[in-house]
């Protein structure tokens with residue numbers, strides 16, 4: 001799902017809604033460069049799509065979203081829906097928000113922030129573990145809550161590491177990336193970076209850019225102009241966030257025109273050597289001095305909020321309108337997931353990619369740059385099978401094989417993760433369709449030839465052919481001379497069972513957090529395929545586990561590519577087609 005948020009090169013510019021909600025995004029720009037504006041534009045879009053989020057509002061500037069959208073405002077203002085000091089049912093409100101998509105503004109601008117934000121993070125993480133629905137936590141002024149020190153709120157760090165698997169995304173905004181904990185910044189696979197001028201802050205973001213020149217360019221950006229990169233967009237793009245639908249409260253108060261007080265020369269201070277002697281007469285102002293109360297006028301003063309006196313919690317409104325909800329691209333297959341341990345640190349994996357790029361002379365400043373490196377878990381299925389072999393002297397054999405549960409390729413994990421095509425072309429097909437596909441030669445077949453080979457009836461073959469055409473395994477029929485011929489679009493022969501046994505190279509650990517790629521291959525798919533290739537085969541065990549893999553994204557002028565490094569052996573994942 002693409003969400004339009006502004007313009008790039010005069011055209012509408014969209015970002016991935018899925019990444020925005022369940023990914024980890026950092027918004028980095030100096031004061032006044034447009035962070036709050038950007039966040040508000042994103043919030044408005046999320047509101048329009050009824051996607052749930054909770055924003056930690058440190059300046060009390062997001063309540064204006066309420067002018068246009070249905071949301072719950074928790075804070076210390078008279079007009080808040082709930083008094084942040086007295087609220088008892090925070091968990092229920094947040095659960096309601098996760099289900100209904102009605103966002104929560106958690107306004108901590110007038111209270112002791114850290115304790116309130118810690119509590120919120122604890123509750124949200126627990127809820128995400130229970131509910132596992134897409135939801136976004138937005139943390140404004142992240143350097144206050146997750147500084148590079150022991151005071152960092154550990155639950156927010158945990159959300160950055162483990163939230164995604166639970167559907168809980170994180171967006172952090174800061175004007176000082178140099179002082180935000182690297183534990184969170186390094187987890188941010190999406191970046192929105194605007195104007196920055198302080199050298200340490202420029203250094204803190206230079207890993208996201210391909211050249212020094214691009215980093216230097218950051219200091220000349222206008223408010224509202226940002227580089228958007230990572231998983232939010234296909235390629236790094238300089239863009240400008242669009243207009244706000246609701247009023248921006250983060251405006252700098254405007255100084256009203258004033259006339260300065262006349263300068264009273266004090267001869268004892270900073271005497272001007274060249275000045276003529278001061279006159280004895282006092283200086284008479286030529287224009288009247290502006291009255292004191294004309295000094296600073298906050299914009300939209302009439303709309304400024306009154307300070308909170310007291311507020312009582314109101315009843316939770318029933319909010320159960322059906323709302324569309326985003327689907328996670330990567331979902332946990334089940335909770336009790338086991339995986340090989342991570343033996344290779346992220347830096348070591350990255351170094352091996354960087355080393356490879358250096359050897360090719362491609363790194364930094366020329367054509368390629370690292371965009372992100374995320375630890376993911378690749379699901380594999382280990383099948384143990386018993387079958388009868390031998391034409392004349394029949395014996396019972398046992399064998400096992402490993403299948404890539406995301407595609408149905410055969411996997412090998414004896415010395416690094418490798419895949420080769422095998423069951424992939426047959427996953428999801430009916431038994432008859434598999435039988436027909438298996439009968440195809442490269443040059444194609446007529447119905448009569450398929451009938452002779454498979455001994456299936458014409459009706460069954462007709463249905464199987466329609467299924468294979470629909471799923472793009474074969475072409476529509478072509479006339480060769482006066483014969484109607486179907487040609488296969490997939491090339492791989494059906495795998496035959498071997499005799500070896502696969503060994504899992506280490507004890508598996510219970511997975512606690514992380515992103516597991518979606519599993520599309522199930523035991524039933526393999527059972528159906530085996531029925532055709534090895535009718536005597538019987539699956540006696542099927543063990544699902546995952547292999548940790550670093551998904552490293554590298555961008556160049558020609559586009560973005562992904563390299564996978566397995567987190568157990570530290571080798572590049574090989575995929576033979």
Ligand SMILES: Nc1ncnc2c1ncn2[C@@H]1O[C@H](COP(=O)(O)OP(=O)(O)OP(=O)(O)O)[C@@H](O)[C@H]1O
Nearest residue numbers: 030031032033034035036037223224241242250251
């Ligand atoms: N996309 C934009 N389009 C038009 N004006 C913008 C845009 N982004 C920012 N501005 C202008 O820049 C001003 C500063 O933006 P904003 O308040 O969002 O900065 P900030 O980075 O959040 O600052 P601070 O860190 O001090 O809170 C806004 O008041 C607005 O006038």
